[in-house]
Amino acid sequence: MAKRPSLPESRRAGRRAARVTAAAAAGFYPALYLLDQPVMAIYALFAPISFGVLSPVPGSGRRRALTLLRALPAAAVLTALGTALAVATWPAVAGMVFVGFALTFGAACGPRLAGTVPGLQLFYILACFPPYAPDTLPQRLIGLTAGTVLLALGEVLLFPEPAEPSYRVRLADALDLAAHAAGSFAGAGRRKGTDVGLADRLTATGRSLRFSQQPAGARPTGAGRTDRALAQAGSATRRLLDQLAGLTRLAADPADSASRDLLRGIASSCAATADALRGAGSVAGPELIEEMIAQFLAARGAAPNARAAPSRALLLRQSTVLTSAVSAVTVRAAVVLALGGPRPLFGLPRAQFWYAATPTVRLWTLRIFGNLTPRSVVFQNAVRTALGLGLARLVAGSLELTHGFWVLLAVLTLGRTTAGATWSVVRSAAAGTLVGALAAGALLVGAGDATDVYAALLAPVMLLAFTVGPLGGPAWAQGLFTLVVSTAFAQLAPVTWRLAEARIVDVLTGSAVGLLCGVLAWPSGARAEIRRSVGALFRSAAPLVRATVAAAAGEGGVPGPRHGGSAEEVRTAQRRLRIAEAVYAQYRTEFSPRPAGEGPDWLAALNFGSRVLVGAHWLPRTDSMRDLPPAALRWLRAATDEVEAAVVRAAGVPPDGLRVRLTPVPPDVAARTPWSVLPLLTDMEVWFEALATDLEATTGHHPAPAADPADPAVPAHPAHPAHPAVGPPDVSSSDARPPRRAPRGPARRG
Secondary structure, eight states, X not given: OOOOOOHHHHHHHHHHHHHHHHHHHHHHHIIIIISOOHHHHHHHHHHHHIIIIISOOOSXXXXXXXXXXXXXXXXXXXXXXXXXXXXXXXXXXXXXXXXXXXXXXXXXXXXXXXGGHHHHHHHHHHHTSSSOOGGGHHHHHHHXXXXXXXXXXXXXXXXXXXXXXXXXXXXXXXXXXXXXXXXXXXXXXXXXXXXXXXXXXXXXXXXXXXXXXXXXXXXXXXXXXXXXHHHHXXXXXXXXXXXXXXXXXXXXXXXXXXXXXXXXXXXXXXXXXXXXXXXXXXXXXXXXXXXXXXXXXXXXXXXXXXXXXXXXXXXXXXXXXXXXXXXXXXXXXXXXXXTTOOSSOTTSOTTTSTTTTSOHXXXXXXXXXXXXXXXXXXXXXXXXXXXXXXXXXXXXXXXXXXXTHHHHHHHHHHOOSSHHHHHXXXXXHXXXXXXXXXHHHXXXXXXXXXXXXXXXXXXXXXXXXXXXXXXXXXXXXXXXXXXXXXXXXXXXXXXXXXXXXXXXXHHXXXXXXXXXXXXXXXTTTHHHXXXXXXXXXXXXXXXXXXXXXXXXXXXXXXXXXXXXHHHHHXXXXXXXXXXXXXXXXXXXXXXXXSOTTOSOOHHHHHHHHHHHHHXXXXXXXXXXXXXXXXXXXXXXXXXXXXXXXXXXXXXXXXXXXXXXXXXXXXXXXXXHSOTTTHXXXXXXXXXXXXXXXXXXXHTTOOOOOOOOTTOTXXXXXXXXXXXXXXSOOOTTOSOOSOOSSOOOGGGXXX
């Protein structure tokens, strides 16, 4: 049963229904009763329904109107194509398969098209059915244009939707909070737990930046550079907020001036970046914050005093501050790219900003061809939709069903990405259609040929159907839409109660076709695919963990473009992460029988992949890692073995979950490690723990909150959450760990 809609949802549905009804009535009645053009009237009626109900366009009223007008030429082309291919069943079927695949695949690759795709498909469906009447094409195009323009005017003039904050504005607000938090942490003497409210606000703000929490029209999910950069900036901001929230659980050392200075730099960088996103000023590159990181690295290599080594609590806090600073660098660099700044960004790993200097055409080519694989749910959905619509057109044409386009409309509106979800929707839709057909039959029998009755009922029935249908679910939508089409077609030609019978037959036929395709074509949707793609991602990422550690310890080359085998491993992991992200995006749209919070956390898997990929490209900070004593090297190798083995086990997503308990740096090893290297060893430990926590969350094991690292009796856990509660990140959207070589500022950028 659909959940009860909220008052704002009901109001939005009512406003949308009023606009669609007004546009449909304003086009249908004059075309039919003043111009005596029934073909024109049909298209004037269905144009607002297609764009306003079947595929409601997101955004403000003005933006919706512009989107509709931009989609009008494509709708006209599809109408003309359908009119030409209606000459026979097989050409119409071939055209339906092509149109269904191209539009569905294109919508997934270019998300801004998604809002209009179902409506565009409907125009081909309407035109490709008999009778073959190419001479009516002008009337069809006039009706289509009139209905679309009337709906566009309604979007602007009749209860227009208010403009929603853009993703840039939401991102700027989050960065303002990050600047406030970093500035407050820079105050000396802050103790653990003194600002729980701030930690909650940071966490909640990070969650609010999930793509799933954003309106469909506000998500930067396009293939172009700007959208990629904004998505990366959002992901890095979510991580930054989580890292700052983690600082509230760590005690500050009044003598730790290095951390305070770096926190002030983070606050300044976040505030300036937020202003730039709002258009209040230009944003420079991250050179300044990189210089501050370099100063921090130089300062923290020294012990607090001449007699004692830095405490473990201090080292953990400094490592968390450092990872927060690296996140701020990523945010700043990504915003520079989003606002059209210089590219490429020299000195930063190419894997993190691989798209910076890539031509736009190449970016689109990568997205399109990257999804042309049976392992891509984008490809699967396009094939499933194309086959379903093509088969429905073949069945309707071969059986010469009355109003056969209703068969395709049922496939278009009732098809889902899983067989179970399709069956659930089909059952509800069939029941609703039956009830609606009974009501329509009674109306047709009672009113007979009284056209005035149908004309008077059409507008109020549309208003009711388009208000209640989207809120009430498939049963209400199909039942009320049956009344709409019955009252509309009763005005076009004399009808009997058999029109309601034809509606039932057509909807049931379309439901059967849709269900058959759902069973035969990838019936599990993204649920089986995400498990497979995450396993492939983990298997490709496991070797990179060892390669990164080897580079940090001076035992091997840095994995990247200059090292053949490692470069291929990185490219493979990047490709598998992109596929996993696409699968996860669909997975989030599918109904899950599990209660929220149970089962695998696939988002943690994506974060793990991002963390490993970016970590694999950071160069060692300093050559002093070569000074690690043998005991420290043994610990580092043992921890690497543990993490790599855990990654391999996690690739199978064990049903009982995965517990990873890494051995912390032994106190005696820390005591024998030079002070200049000990912080770097701590960074590696924090990175290992973060990876382990991602693995545990992925497999469904959610560890308890981190222990107090200041308590020597309890093994310390990294201060920051291992993964942000966010939407699917890009390949470069996570900061795996701090750069291991001190940035050299502008000179490093060549």
